[in-house]
Every structure is written in structure tokens, then in C-alpha cells.
Amino acid sequence: GSDAIGVLVMSYGTPESLDQVEAYYTHIRRGKPPTAEQLDDLVRRYEKIVGGFFPLRRNTDRQVEALQATLDREYPDLKFVCYQGLKHAAPFIEDGVRAMAADGITRAVGVVLAPHYSSMSVGGYVKRAQAAAEEVGVAMSFVESYHLHPKLIEALADRVRRALKKFTEVDAEEVKVLFTAHSLPERILQMNDPYPEQLLETSRAVAERTGVTDWQFAWQSAGQTGEKWLGPDVLEELERLHSEEGVDYALVCPIGFVSDHLEVLYDLDIEAQALAGKLGLHLERTEMLNTEPLYMETLADVVRGKVVEAG
Numbered sequence: 001g002s003d004a005i006g007v008l009v010m011s012y013g014t015p016e017s018l019d020q021v022e023a024y025y026t027h028i029r030r031g032k033p034p035t036a037e038q039l040d041d042l043v044r045r046y047e048k049i050v051g052g053f054f055p056l057r058r059n060t061d062r063q064v065e066a067l068q069a070t071l072d073r074e075y076p077d078l079k080f081v082c083y084q085g086l087k088h089a090a091p092f093i094e095d096g097v098r099a100m101a102a103d104g105i106t107r108a109v110g111v112v113l114a115p116h117y118s119s120m121s122v123g124g125y126v127k128r129a130q131a132a133a134e135e136v137g138v139a140m141s142f143v144e145s146y147h148l149h150p151k152l153i154e155a156l157a158d159r160v161r162r163a164l165k166k167f168t169e170v171d172a173e174e175v176k177v178l179f180t181a182h183s184l185p186e187r188i189l190q191m192n193d194p195y196p197e198q199l200l201e202t203s204r205a206v207a208e209r210t211g212v213t214d215w216q217f218a219w220q221s222a223g224q225t226g227e228k229w230l231g232p233d234v235l236e237e238l239e240r241l242h243s244e245e246g247v248d249y250a251l252v253c254p255i256g257f258v259s260d261h262l263e264v265l266y267d268l269d270i271e272a273q274a275l276a277g278k279l280g281l282h283l284e285r286t287e288m289l290n291t292e293p294l295y296m297e298t299l300a301d302v303v304r305g306k307v308v309e310a311g
């Protein structure tokens with residue numbers, strides 16, 4: 001065995017080329033292939049955001065490299081080795097766990113590149129990693145959420161401050177701030193899932209830190225699955241705010257995501273911007289964290305916390 005501590009860095013995953021979109025979409029749908037129409041629609045959305053590469057692929061690589069460098073710098077007395085484990089693309093979560101075992105690693109920490117816990121998001125990653133770890137004999141513990149970490153809040157607050165400066169035509173107080181995250185089926189509410197409350201906690205903390213008082217939370221990117229998803233949806237909310245409350249300036253801050261990818265580059269930058277254009281509303285978006293040092297330090301800190309806890 002190795003005395004190194006494995007770090008399984010888990011992320012959503014993305015195709016690496018347009019011809020992989022079908023397999024990727026089928027995996028998201030738990031093996032059920034999409035209809036031709038659904039597939040066309042997704043391919044079209046990807047075509048609009050991929051300038052020769054899939055942004056999430058490159059961003060995940062960079063985040064994992066940056067986390068490794070941060071762990072090495074911050075905790076030189078511990079030897080961490082990072083591995084990628086993706087939910088819907090290779091290297092899959094199970095591949096990452098097996099790679100650790102093949103390198104002789106016997107203990108590891110799992111962390112997801114998403115700050116908020118839901119049984120349907122982070123819970124799903126953890127379940128798969130735990131099952132794979134048991135099979136190969138790696139002792140794993142998991143970071144479940146880090147949505148109120150002071151460095152995360154500071155990094156988000158900094159982005160809100162910078163984005164508010166883009167509204168040169170009005171005072172910052174006249175801008176409505178909308179914090180957003182990926183919607184989930186409404187049935188998570190019956191399961192007492194902490195996801196909605198954690199998202200509100202992050203929103204509140206960032207608003208307090210920036211002195212923003214005119215803010216609310218909205219959901220985005222809901223799936224088309226027939227069942228009811230959490231609302232209000234950000235698009236409907238922008239429309240309502242404009243028509244009912246006369247809102248002409250809005251800043252979207254997607255706190256549920258940490259990287260530039262489809263749900264941000266298409267759903268917000270193309271779809272929501274098109275709506276804003278139609279309404280005559282000035283809409284801006286905060287920059288994503290990507291390899292932001294404060295975010296990397298957040299991850300390094302919570303990973304090390306798990307090692308200390310395990311003794």
C-alpha cells in the first residue's frame with residue numbers, strides 16, 4: 001500500500017466530441033436513449049457553446065490540476081493524490097476509484113465540484129464512489145457540502161461586486177440580483193432534502209457580504225421529464241419581474257455551479273440573454289469560479305478536514 005491519500009474529485013462530466021453526445025445523454029437518462037428530437041435539440045445547444053472543445057472537459061482538468069497544486073502547497077506534510085471521477089462521462093467515478101486502488105492507495109476522500117448537497121446530486125456521486133471503493137478495498141470518506149465556507153462566500157461576493165459594476169447606467173441598488181441553481185424534481189421536498197435550504201443559505205451569505213438587499217432565488221435548467229420541477233424558473237421570473245415589478249436591470253449569479261459549461265453558457269448566456277433582449281432588460285451574469293484560488297483553497301480545506309476527522 002501507499003501512504004498517499006487519494007482525493008476523488010467528482011464532477012458532472014461532458015462529451016468530448018459531438019458524436020459522443022448521444023451516449024452521454026443516454027447515460028444521464030439512466031440507459032434510456034433520447035428520442036431523435038431530444039438528441040437534435042441537445043446537439044444544437046452544444047454546437048452553440050463549443051468552439052472546438054467542450055468547456056466543462058477543459059475546466060474540470062484545470063480544476064483538478066489546480067486543486068492538486070493547492071493541496072501540495074497548503075499541506076506539504078500530507079501527500080494527496082487527486083483522481084477524476086465523473087458522473088456521466090469517462091473517466092467515470094468507478095474508473096477513478098479503481099485507478100486509486102491500482103496505485104496502491106488504501107484511504108481516500110471524495111469531494112464533488114458542486115457546493116450544495118442533494119440526495120439526487122451529491123448523494124448520487126457518493127453512493128457510486130462508496131460502492132466502488134468497497135469493491136476494491138479503499139477506505140473512503142466524503143465531503144457532503146461546503147456551501148457556507150468563508151472562502152467560497154468571499155469568492156462569490158467578489159464576483160457579484162465586479163458584475164454590479166457593469167451596470168454603468170444605474171446605481172447598484174437598482175439592480176435585482178437573482179441567485180440560481182439547477183432545478184430538481186419537486187419530490188425532493190418530500191424527502192426533506194437540504195438542497196433548497198443550503199442554496200438559500202449561500203444566497204443570503206453572499207447578499208450580506210456584498211450589501212445587496214434586493215435579491216431572490218430562482219431555479220434554472222429544469223429537465224423535460226413530465227414530472228414537476230422546483231420553481232420559479234429563472235426565465236419566467238425575469239419575465240414576471242419585468243412586467244409586474246418594472247425591473248429593468250438584473251444580475252444572475254449561478255451559485256449552484258462552479259464552472260463554465262452548457263447550463264451557464266447556453267441556458268443563461270444565450271437563452272436568458274435572448275429573453276432579456278426581447279424584454280429590453282439589461283441582464284448580466286457573474287463569472288464562474290473555475291480555478292479561482294479561493295475556491296481551490298475551499299476544496300483543499302474541506303478535503304483536509306475529512307483527513308483530520310478520520311484521524
Ligand code: FEC
Nearest residue numbers: 012013014015028029056114121182223224225261262263
Ligand atoms: O456542459 C456540459 O456538458 C454539462 C453541463 C451540465 C451540468 C449539469 C449539472 C447538474 N445537473 C443536475 C441534475 C439533472 C437532472 C437531469 C439532468 C439532465 C441534464 C441533461 C444535460 C445536463 N443535465 Fe444536469 N447538468 C448538465 C447537463 N440534470 C445535457 C439532459 C438534457 C437536458 O435536460 O437538458 C434530468 C435527468 C433525467 O432526464 O432524468 C435531474 C444537477 C446538477 C448540478 C450539480 C452537479 O453538477 O452535479 C443537480 C454541469
